[in-house]
Amino acid sequence: MTPKTSTSARSLDDFLTASAALTGFGAFDLHGTGMAGLYHRTALEQVGGPAVGRFLDALDAAGGDPDGITDETARDIARAIAHMWYLGVWPQLAAPVHTALGRERANTAFTVSPEAYTEGLVWRTFDGHPAGAKPPGFGTWADPPPGAPAVPRAGERTSGLPGPREAGP
Amino acid sequence: MSPAPRHGRARYDVIVVGAGLSGSLVAKELGDKGWRVLVLEAGTGTLGSWPGHLGALDTYYAALAKVPNSPYRPNAAAPSPDVLDLTGLPSGGYRSHGYFLQQGPLPYGSDYLRAGGGTVLHWLGLTPRMHPEDFRTRRTYGYGRDWPIGYDDLEPHYRAAERALGVAGDAAEQADAIGLPFPDGYVYPMRAIPRSYVDDVFASRLDGAAVRETPGAPATTLRVVGVPHARNGTPDPRYDGGRGYRPVGAAGLPNYGERCVGNASCVPICPVQAKYTPLKTQASWDRRRVRLLTQAVVSRVLADGTGRALGVEYLEYEDPAAPAPTTRTAEADIVVLAAHAIENARLLLVSGLGNHSDQVGRNLMDHPVLLGWGLLDHPVGPFRGPASTAGLECFRTGPARRSRSPFRIEISNWGWSWPEGSPGSDVARLLGMGADPAQPRGKGLFGPRLRAALGREIGRQVSVQFLMEQEAEERNRVTVDRRRPDRLGIPRPVLTYDLSDRVKSGMAAAKAVSDQIFRLLDAEDRTAYGPGPLSPGWFRFEGRDFTFNGAGHGGGTHVMGDAPGTSVVDSWQRCWDHPNLYAVGCGSMPSMGTSNPSLTMAALALRSSERIHRDLTAAHRPAAVGPQEGRP
Ligand SMILES: Cc1cc2nc3c(=O)[nH]c(=O)nc-3n(C[C@H](O)[C@H](O)[C@H](O)COP(=O)(O)OP(=O)(O)OC[C@H]3O[C@@H](n4cnc5c(N)ncnc54)[C@H](O)[C@@H]3O)c2cc1C
Numbered sequence: 001m002t003p004k005t006s007t008s009a010r011s012l013d014d015f016l017t018a019s020a021a022l023t024g025f026g027a028f029d030l031h032g033t034g035m036a037g038l039y040h041r042t043a044l045e046q047v048g049g050p051a052v053g054r055f056l057d058a059l060d061a062a063g064g065d066p067d068g069i070t071d072e073t074a075r076d077i078a079r080a081i082a083h084m085w086y087l088g089v090w091p092q093l094a095a096p097v098h099t100a101l102g103r104e105r106a107n108t109a110f111t112v113s114p115e116a117y118t119e120g121l122v123w124r125t126f127d128g129h130p131a132g133a134k135p136p137g138f139g140t141w142a143d144p145p146p147g148a149p150a151v152p153r154a155g156e157r158t159s160g161l162p163g164p165r166e167a168g169p
Numbered sequence: 170m171s172p173a174p175r176h177g178r179a180r181y182d183v184i185v186v187g188a189g190l191s192g193s194l195v196a197k198e199l200g201d202k203g204w205r206v207l208v209l210e211a212g213t214g215t216l217g218s219w220p221g222h223l224g225a226l227d228t229y230y231a232a233l234a235k236v237p238n239s240p241y242r243p244n245a246a247a248p249s250p251d252v253l254d255l256t257g258l259p260s261g262g263y264r265s266h267g268y269f270l271q272q273g274p275l276p277y278g279s280d281y282l283r284a285g286g287g288t289v290l291h292w293l294g295l296t297p298r299m300h301p302e303d304f305r306t307r308r309t310y311g312y313g314r315d316w317p318i319g320y321d322d323l324e325p326h327y328r329a330a331e332r333a334l335g336v337a338g339d340a341a342e343q344a345d346a347i348g349l350p351f352p353d354g355y356v357y358p359m360r361a362i363p364r365s366y367v368d369d370v371f372a373s374r375l376d377g378a379a380v381r382e383t384p385g386a387p388a389t390t391l392r393v394v395g396v397p398h399a400r401n402g403t404p405d406p407r408y409d410g411g412r413g414y415r416p417v418g419a420a421g422l423p424n425y426g427e428r429c430v431g432n433a434s435c436v437p438i439c440p441v442q443a444k445y446t447p448l449k450t451q452a453s454w455d456r457r458r459v460r461l462l463t464q465a466v467v468s469r470v471l472a473d474g475t476g477r478a479l480g481v482e483y484l485e486y487e488d489p490a491a492p493a494p495t496t497r498t499a500e501a502d503i504v505v506l507a508a509h510a511i512e513n514a515r516l517l518l519v520s521g522l523g524n525h526s527d528q529v530g531r532n533l534m535d536h537p538v539l540l541g542w543g544l545l546d547h548p549v550g551p552f553r554g555p556a557s558t559a560g561l562e563c564f565r566t567g568p569a570r571r572s573r574s575p576f577r578i579e580i581s582n583w584g585w586s587w588p589e590g591s592p593g594s595d596v597a598r599l600l601g602m603g604a605d606p607a608q609p610r611g612k613g614l615f616g617p618r619l620r621a622a623l624g625r626e627i628g629r630q631v632s633v634q635f636l637m638e639q640e641a642e643e644r645n646r647v648t649v650d651r652r653r654p655d656r657l658g659i660p661r662p663v664l665t666y667d668l669s670d671r672v673k674s675g676m677a678a679a680k681a682v683s684d685q686i687f688r689l690l691d692a693e694d695r696t697a698y699g700p701g702p703l704s705p706g707w708f709r710f711e712g713r714d715f716t717f718n719g720a721g722h723g724g725g726t727h728v729m730g731d732a733p734g735t736s737v738v739d740s741w742q743r744c745w746d747h748p749n750l751y752a753v754g755c756g757s758m759p760s761m762g763t764s765n766p767s768l769t770m771a772a773l774a775l776r777s778s779e780r781i782h783r784d785l786t787a788a789h790r791p792a793a794v795g796p797q798e799g800r801p
């Protein structure tokens with residue numbers, strides 16, 4: 001039961017374009033998570049179609065740059081959508097925004113689905129993998145991550161190191 | 170509800186209360202020796218099946234706070250404490266609102282898990298041995314309680330435990346860096362789990378550097394040392410005189426989990442089960458002799474007028490959400506309590522047994538943990554691999570113990586997940602969102618700037634964990650409150666907990682070491698302690714702030730000693746007051762040193778199993794059941 005807004009298309013594509021601006025990840029990457037549809041529906045459910053529409057309009061009016069959004073309600077929706085993409089968690093809205101939207105639900109945070117957690121973008125920002133999923137393989141944690149210098153491995157400098165302390169009396 | 174005899178025979182050679190680590194080991198040993206064992210487990214058995222395991226994994230993914238108990242469903246019949254039960258108050262102090270009733274000056278900050286498999290389902294899996302001097306701190310340094318046995322008595326059982334749990338480690342390094350005695354040529358079942366890149370960075374900047382706890386104190390030279398793990402790695406062909414070792418895979422899925430693949434979620438759940446859990450031991454029980462009854466909460470140990478334990482009363486339930494229990498009893502020659510340190514004490518107190526010494530429930534110990542965290546000057550690849558693969562062992566021993574608690578330093582591979590709740594908290598912070606939605610929000614970063622800032626900040630996170638030894642103190646204790654029972658009517662545990670000045674002085678020394686470590690690392694030190702909702706363990710000491718956390722290492726509550734007047738169990742973990750009642754687990758430990766305690770606990774359980782076997786053999790011969798008898 002999502003009321004239509006005045007502006008033309010409030011489709012998944014619009015949501016993805018906005019999500020790309022919010023997250024800094026391209027629409028291709030966002031599609032690749034498999035979460036786009038669920039996140040779109042979640043945003044519509046949580047704040048309602050009209051508010052999502054006003055957020056998209058505000059983003060358009062700011063030339064597609066979320067920094068230019070001045071309306072606090074639209075900005076908090078921007079925060080929530082970015083938060084959801086990064087962590088898979090729909091967050092609490094700012095209390096005044098929650099009130100202003102007249103939401104008929106509790107202002108509580110929740111993980112959108114188990115997959116939403118493992119598809120969180122945050123892990124990719126530092127070339128990681130979600131804790132508990134997509135394991136990179138035995139021993140990979142010993143390699144320098146991208147952009148890090150190589151350092152000597154264990155065993156390459158074991159000679160001449162201190163042994164146990166003198167035991168007490 | 171009157172006790173109803175269970176269908177079939179309700180008499181066993183041994184009843185084991187609790188299918189966690191110590192209970193599973195005891196049941197395995199005695200079942201293999203031919204004794205009829207009944208294991209009563211309070212929780213459900215769902216985690217022992219592969220679908221049950223996958224369900225827990227999904228619950229973990231969906232949990233908002235990824236705390237140790239997050240994958241495991243709450244159970245009204247067998248409630249567990251949870252770290253989320255504690256909230257810090259704005260200007261110090263704490264509130265406790267869960268299963269534990271807490272009334273101490275400081276909170277006991279650790280949880281455990283009451284489900285088949287027990288707390289080890291969410292353990293990290295580090296298995297260092299205790300140091301020989303940890304067993305005799307009173308004689309050597311004038312504090313704490315001494316063990317009635319020493320490292321040498323336990324050494325063969327340490328080896329047996331390392332086999333039973335499947336330990337990967339480097340014995341030569343443990344001997345060289347820590348001074349642990351091993352038999353000549355001993356190797357662990359598996360080769361050391363590779364050290365992380367974080368460890369290598371620490372080593373390149375810390376190895377050989379000298380630090381001082383106070384300006385005038387003697388210098389201590391730092392060295393990064395690998396830690397043994399109960400985690401599948403690469404088998405060492407030299408093990409067992411060249412017979413090698415076959416890693417034990419997942420329980421419920423064959424040929425799976427035989428090597429750690431770096432999921433980086435050992436706490437609270439290893440998706441592939443490369444980490445040891447008691448479910449693996451249970452999979453090897455001889456089920457003709459070992460009978461596991463889950464959803465059976467032992468409510469009382471039954472004894473006759475002479476002090477002989479007769480068996481137990483237990484409450485069987487169907488629905489963990491709305492338990493309607495049936496009271497039953499079971500009888501055996503020997504009863505073994507293996508329900509966790511705090512639950513063992515609770516059972517003894519509720520039953521009014523074993524407490525001639527007035528020590529039941531006292532001497533509650535943990536490893537209070539101080540955290541230090543900072544940002545390195547280049548990416549370190551956090552959140553990869555097991556939570557910790559190496560540490561600094563140089564503050565565990567030596568004469569400084571006379572005046573302050575010793576400590577073991579774990580280097581964390583998981584960024585600021587413990588101190589700051591990263592990476593979730595980083596996302597919220599950069600988006601301008603505080604924890605309190607009523608507070609005005611910041612503008613927030615978006616788009617490529619958000620993405621880059623997250624990568625830059627999270628990618629450089631490092632942290633260290635200082636595990637302090639806590640000495641046995643009688644005032645730190647578990648009691649029960651009969652007016653405040655749980656859903657099944659069993660009195661809930663009441664905890665009174667505090668840290669001594671010896672522990673706090675150790676934390677002050679640890680903080681001084683932490684400051685120097687971050688300087689040597691050339692890292693931005695972000696460590697900060699203050700009161701607040703997320704800091705129930707905040708306190709001030711000598712004019713400075715500290716916040717500590719629990720390590721999950723509860724012990725001491727049925728303390729072992731050399732005399733019935735001053736201790737609860739003897740060195741076999743047998744109650745002085747009841748020759749056929751054993752209480753096994755960390756609760757027996759008079760001191761825990763600075764080592765994660767479960768390997769030592771496992772060694773004790775295996776040692777006790779030998780004693781129980783001898784007790785039973787003296788009474789009668791094992792029953793012959795089935796064709797396995799007589800095989801070589
Ligand atoms: C987060 C975390 C990380 C840890 N990491 C490490 C580590 O890296 N290394 C280490 O050495 N240790 C670690 N530990 C400690 C370790 O988990 C415990 O020492 C160990 O689990 C204790 O084993 P146990 O068999 O005594 O008790 P448990 O493992 O708790 O098992 C007790 C069993 O008894 C059952 N039970 C309880 N009450 C009853 C009752 N009334 N009737 C019937 N059954 C009952 C429970 O359901 C449970 O199955 C960690 C702990 C935590 C919390």
Ligand code: SF4
Pocket residue numbers: 135400428429430431432433434435436438439440441442443444554555556
């Ligand atoms: S690092 Fe991953 S695979 Fe390895 S033990 Fe931990 S959770 Fe399991």
